[in-house]
Amino acid sequence: MRKLARRLGLNKYTVWRWRILVFSIIGSSISSASFSGIIEADETYQRESRKGSREWVRHFADPQNVPRPPRPRWEDFTTQGLKMMRGLSSWQLPILTVADRGGSRLFRRLPNRKSATVERAMKPLVPDDAVLCSDGGTGYRNLAAARQLEHFVVGSKPGKRVASGYYHNQNVNSLHACYKRFIKPFCDPASKNLSGYIRWLEMRLEGIRPAELVRAS
Known part of the structure; x- marks a missing residue:
């Protein structure tokens, strides 16, 4: 925000409001990706962030009337020596990633990591004649x-990453790495804006400029 504000000669808060305005448009748009042939699917995860939330401030100001938030602040895990939750937890937000060998790609935030949620999200994406590659x-x-x-079920360990000599999940693994590189400079953005960031990445990969989508809207 600061770098862009200096470049444009604007206040950083003006640039931030522009970003949120763009997110309000692209965050609700639907990817036009369609899949066929060999389809790879997996999830990656983004740590929950409540940036901008005042829940802890309100709790400290009035602990009698404002309940304690459901999880510690991330900074408390280091400053107070709390133990970090191991593995996946409810504070890790799942992002479904799908790709086929023709170059179609999709990122989609899921409300939870339940199997029924994953199955429901995948149903409209996979045609009946497709071959599915995923974890178990x-x-x-x-x-x-x-x-x-x-x-075909493929694993992440050596010797299990490719099934039948051809079926693998390397394309979605590449998407995971692409997402991590994209999101890292934003330093754990607020989860309420995560769908906007995800769609922003999709548009960059598709070669679509946000201004084009705004004009189309």
């Missing part, structure tokens, strides 16, 4: 069984 997640297995799809 129950949501993918249930989808493949219900639709009678050919399904």
